[in-house]
Amino acid sequence: MPGDSSLVNGRRLQELVRDIVAEVLVISPEAVTPDAALVRDLGAESIDFMDLVFRLEEALETRIPYTRWQRFLETRLAGADLSIAITPEVVRAFAEEERAKT
Amino acid sequence: MRHCGEVIKDVWLGIAGTFVPRARVPARLRLKLDRVAADRALAEVEDASGRRAASAVTSRSHTCGVGAALLAPAGARVGVDLVTVERVGERHARAVLSDGEWMALSRYTELRPSLAWALKEAAAKAGGDPHRSFPGELQIEAGPDRLRVRRSGSNDGEFVAGWGTIGPFLYAWVYRSALSRADGGS
Numbered sequence: 608m609p610g611d612s613s614l615v616n617g618r619r620l621q622e623l624v625r626d627i628v629a630e631v632l633v634i635s636p637e638a639v640t641p642d643a644a645l646v647r648d649l650g651a652e653s654i655d656f657m658d659l660v661f662r663l664e665e666a667l668e669t670r671i672p673y674t675r676w677q678r679f680l681e682t683r684l685a686g687a688d689l690s691i692a693i694t695p696e697v698v699r700a701f702a703e704e705e706r707a708k709t
Numbered sequence: 710m711r712h713c714g715e716v717i718k719d720v721w722l723g724i725a726g727t728f729v730p731r732a733r734v735p736a737r738l739r740l741k742l743d744r745v746a747a748d749r750a751l752a753e754v755e756d757a758s759g760r761r762a763a764s765a766v767t768s769r770s771h772t773c774g775v776g777a778a779l780l781a782p783a784g785a786r787v788g789v790d791l792v793t794v795e796r797v798g799e800r801h802a803r804a805v806l807s808d809g810e811w812m813a814l815s816r817y818t819e820l821r822p823s824l825a826w827a828l829k830e831a832a833a834k835a836g837g838d839p840h841r842s843f844p845g846e847l848q849i850e851a852g853p854d855r856l857r858v859r860r861s862g863s864n865d866g867e868f869v870a871g872w873g874t875i876g877p878f879l880y881a882w883v884y885r886s887a888l889s890r891a892d893g894g895s
Contacts, residue, residue, distance in 0.1 A: 633732040650731070650739025652772055653830060654792070657801050673804045690740075 620706070624699045627662040631655050639695050646690040656693075663702050669709045676701060710775055710878075713753045716871050719782050720884050722789065723754035724875055726775035734774070747776030754780045768834050770880075772796075777880050784887025786868070788834030790827040791880045797823040805829045806849065813851040820879060824872055825849070827881035832858045835868060835883050858883050 621641070629636040632649050645651035657673055664671045679701045684692045712724040726746030734742060747769040755761055758780055768779045770791040779789035802825035803811060810829075814821050832847045835858075849870070850857045858868040872881040 634736045638736055649736045
């Protein structure tokens with residue numbers, strides 16, 4: 608919708624994140640539900656998270672050092688089991704935070 | 710795919726499983742498949758070394774249906790990582806290595822990105838959790854005879870490191886004995 612703050616180049620941020628996750632993990636976008644655990648349910652590995660950050664950099668047209676993603680996890684998911692806790696919704700929240708910095 | 714042996718005295722590495730390109734495995738089964746392979750690798754090093762994981766320290770890694778396990782005497786610090794060589798590009802490695810570390814690995818040419826990434830992951834596992842951080846103070850160094858990981862600005866004992874390839878995979882490991890930890894005052 609016009610004026611929707613969650614739009615990135617005309618796409619909703621949630622959809623953008625879904626498509627990026629699907630592309631990086633080589634799975635169908637339909638499998639990427641907002642609460643799916645990226646590691647446990649979708650088979651993500653460490654290097655995949657770096658690719659997620661790279662793709663977000665390109666989509667948001669901003670530089671995102673990988674350490675910012677790690678700091679985000681440390682703040683948002685301190686003490687959590689990351690194999691369960693990182694979901695597309697967490698990635699979306701990170702993308703939202705990064706976009707707000709631009 | 711199967712490989713098992715003593716990489717340095719009392720430190721055993723095992724690799725087991727069948728390479729399956731990730732796209733061929735349903736997402737929900739990937740972690741399960743990989744963990745089974747890592748369990749097999751660990752069982753093989755237990756058998757080969759005569760040590761039980763419960764009374765030793767271990768590190769595991771897995772990808773694409775294959776698992777790696779490293780086992781060392783209790784009190785040691787260990788980390789192992791397994792990657793497919795083609796999966797890691799220079800951009801990945803440069804994102805977690807300092808310029809000095811990247812330069813230190815210049816002799817490894819085509820394997821440089823995957824070796825750099827795997828070493829950094831292995832070092833991060835030995836020092837904590839690579840999902841959360843790549844400890845900047847753990848610096849990869851390439852000596853004339855062996856790779857090392859040293860904690861910069863500290864008298865802490867250094868890690869020895871090693872690596873190898875098997876099929877499409879590259880593995881890297883780091884190890885520091887309980888004795889060198891005591892010597893280093895950690």
